[in-house]
Amino acid sequence: MSKLDSQTPGGPIESMWDDHKFHMKLVNPANKRKHNIIVVGTGLAGASAAAALGEMGYNVKAFCVHESPRRAHSVAAQGGINAAKNYKNDGDSVNRLFYDTIKGGDFRAREANVYRLAQVSANIIDHCVAQGVPLAREYGGLLSNRSFGGAQVSRTFYARGQTGQQLLIGAYQAMMRQVDKKQVTLFTRREMLDLVLVNGQAKGIVVRNLLTGAIESYEADAVVMATGGYSNVFFLSTNAMACAVTAAWKAHKRGAFFANPCYTQIHPTCIPVAGDMQSKLTLMSESLRNDGRVWVPKMQGDKRHPSQIPENERDYYLERVYPSFGNLAPRDVSSRQAKYRVDEGRGVGPSGVAVYLDFKDAINRLGKAAISEKYGNLFEMYEKITGENPYEMPMRIYPAPHYTMGGLWVDYNLMSTIPGLFVLGEANFSDHGANRLGASALMQGLADGYFVIPYTIGNYLANHKTEKISTTHDSFKEAENRAKSEISKLMAVKGSRTVDSFHKELGRIMWEYCGMSRNKDGLAKALQQIPKLKEQFWNDVKVPGDANYVNPELEKAGRVADFLELGELMCHDALERQESCGGHFRDEFQTPDGEAKRDDENFCHVAAWEWNGEGKKQTRHKEELKFENIKLAQRSYK
Amino acid sequence: MGGSNGKNINLKLKVWRQKSGKEAGHFAEYDAVGVSTDASFLEMLDQVNEKLVAKGEEPIAFDHDCREGICGTCGFVINGNAHGPMKGTTVCQLHMRKFNNGETITIEPWRAKAFPVIKDLMVDRTAFDRIISSGGFISVDTGNAQDANCLPIPKPDADAAFSAAECIGCGACVASCKNASASLFVAAKVSHLSHLPQGQVERKERVERMVAQMEAEGFGSCTVTGACSAACPKGISLTNIARMNSELLCSALTKKEGVAGDGI
Ligand SMILES: Cc1cc2nc3c(=O)[nH]c(=O)nc-3n(C[C@H](O)[C@H](O)[C@H](O)COP(=O)(O)OP(=O)(O)OC[C@H]3O[C@@H](n4cnc5c(N)ncnc54)[C@H](O)[C@@H]3O)c2cc1C
Ligand code: FES
Numbered sequence: 001m002s003k004l005d006s007q008t009p010g011g012p013i014e015s016m017w018d019d020h021k022f023h024m025k026l027v028n029p030a031n032k033r034k035h036n037i038i039v040v041g042t043g044l045a046g047a048s049a050a051a052a053l054g055e056m057g058y059n060v061k062a063f064c065v066h067e068s069p070r071r072a073h074s075v076a077a078q079g080g081i082n083a084a085k086n087y088k089n090d091g092d093s094v095n096r097l098f099y100d101t102i103k104g105g106d107f108r109a110r111e112a113n114v115y116r117l118a119q120v121s122a123n124i125i126d127h128c129v130a131q132g133v134p135l136a137r138e139y140g141g142l143l144s145n146r147s148f149g150g151a152q153v154s155r156t157f158y159a160r161g162q163t164g165q166q167l168l169i170g171a172y173q174a175m176m177r178q179v180d181k182k183q184v185t186l187f188t189r190r191e192m193l194d195l196v197l198v199n200g201q202a203k204g205i206v207v208r209n210l211l212t213g214a215i216e217s218y219e220a221d222a223v224v225m226a227t228g229g230y231s232n233v234f235f236l237s238t239n240a241m242a243c244a245v246t247a248a249w250k251a252h253k254r255g256a257f258f259a260n261p262c263y264t265q266i267h268p269t270c271i272p273v274a275g276d277m278q279s280k281l282t283l284m285s286e287s288l289r290n291d292g293r294v295w296v297p298k299m300q301g302d303k304r305h306p307s308q309i310p311e312n313e314r315d316y317y318l319e320r321v322y323p324s325f326g327n328l329a330p331r332d333v334s335s336r337q338a339k340y341r342v343d344e345g346r347g348v349g350p351s352g353v354a355v356y357l358d359f360k361d362a363i364n365r366l367g368k369a370a371i372s373e374k375y376g377n378l379f380e381m382y383e384k385i386t387g388e389n390p391y392e393m394p395m396r397i398y399p400a401p402h403y404t405m406g407g408l409w410v411d412y413n414l415m416s417t418i419p420g421l422f423v424l425g426e427a428n429f430s431d432h433g434a435n436r437l438g439a440s441a442l443m444q445g446l447a448d449g450y451f452v453i454p455y456t457i458g459n460y461l462a463n464h465k466t467e468k469i470s471t472t473h474d475s476f477k478e479a480e481n482r483a484k485s486e487i488s489k490l491m492a493v494k495g496s497r498t499v500d501s502f503h504k505e506l507g508r509i510m511w512e513y514c515g516m517s518r519n520k521d522g523l524a525k526a527l528q529q530i531p532k533l534k535e536q537f538w539n540d541v542k543v544p545g546d547a548n549y550v551n552p553e554l555e556k557a558g559r560v561a562d563f564l565e566l567g568e569l570m571c572h573d574a575l576e577r578q579e580s581c582g583g584h585f586r587d588e589f590q591t592p593d594g595e596a597k598r599d600d601e602n603f604c605h606v607a608a609w610e611w612n613g614e615g616k617k618q619t620r621h622k623e624e625l626k627f628e629n630i631k632l633a634q635r636s637y638k
Numbered sequence: 639m640g641g642s643n644g645k646n647i648n649l650k651l652k653v654w655r656q657k658s659g660k661e662a663g664h665f666a667e668y669d670a671v672g673v674s675t676d677a678s679f680l681e682m683l684d685q686v687n688e689k690l691v692a693k694g695e696e697p698i699a700f701d702h703d704c705r706e707g708i709c710g711t712c713g714f715v716i717n718g719n720a721h722g723p724m725k726g727t728t729v730c731q732l733h734m735r736k737f738n739n740g741e742t743i744t745i746e747p748w749r750a751k752a753f754p755v756i757k758d759l760m761v762d763r764t765a766f767d768r769i770i771s772s773g774g775f776i777s778v779d780t781g782n783a784q785d786a787n788c789l790p791i792p793k794p795d796a797d798a799a800f801s802a803a804e805c806i807g808c809g810a811c812v813a814s815c816k817n818a819s820a821s822l823f824v825a826a827k828v829s830h831l832s833h834l835p836q837g838q839v840e841r842k843e844r845v846e847r848m849v850a851q852m853e854a855e856g857f858g859s860c861t862v863t864g865a866c867s868a869a870c871p872k873g874i875s876l877t878n879i880a881r882m883n884s885e886l887l888c889s890a891l892t893k894k895e896g897v898a899g900d901g902i
Contacts, residue, residue: 052780067701068767070807071709087787126783132776132836134800141790159800165708166803173775180771188764211756240703274676275644277685280705381707384724384731385678450780498691500684545696549658550757552699553691 004257004608004623007411008112013629017116020412021455025462032057035461038205038220039063040192040247043072044164044442045425046226047171048449053224054178056454061218062175063187063207065242065555070172073228073240074445077164078285078378080146080156081442083121088145092153094118101440102630104150104330105405105433106582106598108260108606111629112412113430120451121443125157127450133170135159146374148438149286150330150637156439161285161377167442171449190216191555192247193483195223195254195421196475202421203469206479208487210555213548215480215487217471222420222457225251226449229404229426231264233563233570234515235507237401238270238283244559245566248408248427256416257608257621259409259429261566262574265436265583266516267402268334271385271395272354281400282385284357285378286438289327291362291371292395294318294334296355300345306356306394317341325637332435332583332596333637335399339516340594342398349396358394399516403441405432405583406573409608409623413456414448417608419464422457424448429606434582487547490557495540499556502537506530506560506567514571519587523575527568534564569609569618576620579603591634600632644676647739651686653698654746659754659762665744675735679722680705680712682734700759707731707871710806713813714759715746720810720869728808728871748813752820752856763809765855766823773847774827776836789835799833802826804872811866811874817858822866824852825882826874832885842889849886 009020027035035058039050042064050062066072084097097118102109125143129135135157136144145154159166178184189210196204196217204219230245231237252258269284295314302309317337319326329337338355341347348354363371368391372379379390386396407429414422414430425445432440469475513526537560545551580589580596581603589597598604606623649670656663668690673682680702687697703711707728714729716722722732737743745759753761791799803826811822828845831837837844853859860879867876 048780055779066703067711067763068807070767071703071711073704073709075709076704076706085786123781123783126786127778127780129786129789130776130778130783130836132799132831132834134796134803134830134834135786137791137793137796139793141792141796142787162708162804165806166800169803173770174778174780176767176771177775177777179767180773186767188767240709241705242703275674277674277677277681279678279681279684282706380726381731384707384727384733387676387733387735454780496692498688500688542691542694544691544694550699550760553697 003417004409004621005411006110006623007413008110009412013112013115016112017119024455024459027458027462029057033059035059035466036061036220037222037224037457038218039224039226040205041072041226041228041425041427042069042172042175043074043226043228043425043445044168044171045445045449046224047072047168047175048446049224049226049424049453050184051171051174051178052450052454053457054175054181054183057183060178060184061187061220062184063190063192063205065189065191065210067188069175069186069188070169072168073243074168074442075165076240077442078161078283079287080148080158080163080439081124081167082148082155082439083125083157083443084118084155085122085125087143088154090153092155096153097121097155099630100151101431101437102433103635104437105435106596106635107433107600107604107627107632108581108625109431109433110625111627115629116452117431117444117447120447123451124443124446128167128170131170131174133159133166135166146287147290147328149289149328149334150437156287158287161287161375164442167446171446192227193250193558194479195251195418196479197254197418198469198473198475201419201464204471204476206476206483208483211550213551215483217476217480219469219471219476221461221466222422224422224424224453224457225408225427226424226445227427229407230563230566231401231404233506233567234401234510235503236273236278236281238267238281241280244562246559246562249562249566251408251416251418251421253611254418255611256418256421256423257409257610258406258569259606259608260406260573261570261609262514262577262584263405263434263582264401265331265403265405266335266399268331268338268399269357269397270400270402271382272349272351272398282381283402284382284395284397286331288357288375288378291374292327292357292359293361294327294355294357296341296346296348302346306348315346322637329637330435330437332585335516336585338399354396354398356394357397359390360394363391401515403436405429405434405436409606413459414452415456415460420460422453424453434584486558487554490541490543490554490561491547493538493541493543495542497540498542499553499560502533502541503556503560503563505533506564509533510567510570514574517585517587518574520575523571526571527575530564530568530571537561537564572618573607573609577603577607604632644674644735646672646674647734647737649673649737650742652742652744655698655758656755658757663755673734675733677734678705679729679732679734698759699757702730705730708806710808713748713808713810715748715813717744720748720814721871726871726873748809750812750818750857752818753809753812761809763807765857766807766809766820768855769820769824769848769851770827772851773840773844776831777840791834795833799830802830802833802874802878805874806872808871810869810871812857814865814869815858816863816865817861819860819866820852820855820857821860821879821882822870822874824848825878828882828885829878832881841885842892845882845885846889
């Protein structure tokens, strides 16, 4: 028997969420005041949750590793946010967004969650506009839309190339308003290092104060985690430097199952790696594929300048292979196609590990000014990084790790396998299946924070007797001691290698064997190499300075220690999933034309891993997925 | 992944080192050898830090996160310029191809009373959060909103609001102002919200509270030299300060007369 109960309420999917909201218990206003809620992470998901819960009257304590909530990685999202508004009258609807998301996720997401996401998507836009988020507008004063991959309608709302920034600032301001009202207390530069359970329920957290090094405890009646994704396991990714799995991993070790860790998204349009000292990769928004055309030379090893390659010697391979979606094919598909071209020896640029994204036709059609209005800041960023002008020379792009669909397992109420621990945003596994569509992460984070958790957390609090626990309780002391002893252990190694050198080595293993394509032999190799690297890390890492003040090397060391363990689990998960689906592509399982070949008979399930203690193999649990509203089908974008 | 267009250069760095806010700081000199011109400024510092760590010394502490010029976390003064020599660019987006082989580069933290040094190049900018929490928002609770297109906003207004809203809160404006004023930061928010119909109801209270908080935090006053806007990586315009001042004046005038009008 599976231990996983998705708590999906049942009944027709169209009215499921409304019915569920009606049947959930409420907490009366006087009692809300008595409840403390901890929110860890103040990106889009966390800040929106903290704001909404504060508005409702709960006492919220909000934590982040950043100096200010406005710095969260959500700020970097460029392209846009989806919503089923059908403002374009192009046939969009809740049903269509639901369908596109399920199909985009290659039929590996839970129908009920995705339907709800599509339903609340429209409310998000309304709310953000009311907050003053300056979304792009047409001359008539109404909101503007653009298209994104994996959809044939225009449902993406945007704010030039800074959609994440504007939405985050909106959520941040809403949260700061609650700080002003003393409903939310903000704890910045705090890193969650453990989750505290009392009688099996989440009751608090232990954090390291990154300024003083002090280990601090905080209690609550429920804990909400919105700590983002784990793409930095690859070292080089489009994620910000502080993005880490640490909070989620520590919760995993306390009993929260980790679902589908091998589902990672490799984004097709990033600026290629330029050298050994590269610290991160920069995304060029998917929105560019609205007007940019992707191509490589037809001839292998063609080193001519792109302007010297005539039209009939170019292979616009996405348009060729996917005539109906063309350059807007979904991310997993587009990334793999880029890899095939490079593997064929038709890659471009000094390294040969890149393809072109060309705006020449769009500039001819629309004019330079129109292109600059739409993408000016992205073009500028490209030029700053590469020293090349994309108005004159096609961009060179290549896929890079970008987003993680896997994460802590949650039920329909967004509660993990630990009662009282809720997980939102990229940190959970819920809505994107094996591949996320562009502009859907911002939507999901804000749906979770503004429109789902405010209801479901009330139901939990009303149904559970919540005894007040003080931070002097033994469970807090134990967690503090665990955190302190891990830090002492790291400081005591005094080895010879820097933290980054280990992180880079892990990244290379993951990219090679658990990246854009995977196979049995490669994964087996990775599973030999990672434990060895982990052992070396604990014997030879060098962390200078002391633990009792600002020590960035120590912070990084703790995060890399957790990435080493996660990396191993990702490889196990990839090995056990003997099918290809979405971003998880196993060389052994492909259709004759190189597309992902699912095995619905044996793998139409979520794999959720249970921690069994240090050095023990984790247990793989299954949540079977049922498709009752959308027929399981081979995905096609041709 | 792999490939490069660049060459390598050698540099001398003079870097401000300060163990904590309580201790005195000093400049220390380091050689940055074999730096790729394709590297960003922060990657150059990473490289120096890797060598320091390998020698068992503490690396140079600096704040950073997105390395894409959008989160506003990075920022320090390079050769006397906030965020360095390139206009409209944060230090994380500044690339070494802008420097010459053999050059000496001086690096120091933002200097302002309201931004105390935490360590080396890191400063405490939480004053900005406190300014936002004293009115830098529109008071709307979740779940109340009407359909977004019920509120058309003329594109020029929306664009003006957007341009002000682009502020990344990095603090370069304060660091480059001889009075260490935060006027450009505050004005950007006041202006963003006051350009929008949603922001009208609270506009007077907003500007008054935010400006009062700015003063309480110990930022200096604005003498309109424009150094802030010149240093701003997002090019936030000085006209926002004019707008803030007129909002403030309007608020003061209407208050004196006890009129609940909505403009001068
Ligand atoms: C370059 C880029 C562009 C993107 N563009 C788009 C787009 O156009 N559209 C779209 O839909 N999606 C986009 N995405 C994806 C999307 O931005 C993210 O998935 C989403 O913003 C994640 O939000 P979040 O709130 O879950 O996490 P984050 O914004 O990552 O926030 C995590 C929070 O947790 C805190 N935290 C983490 N660990 C700890 C800890 N141990 N203790 C305390 N606090 C902790 C952090 O301080 C932070 O506040 C993009 C992603 C990238 C990388
Ligand atoms: S690190 Fe984000 S703006 Fe420079």
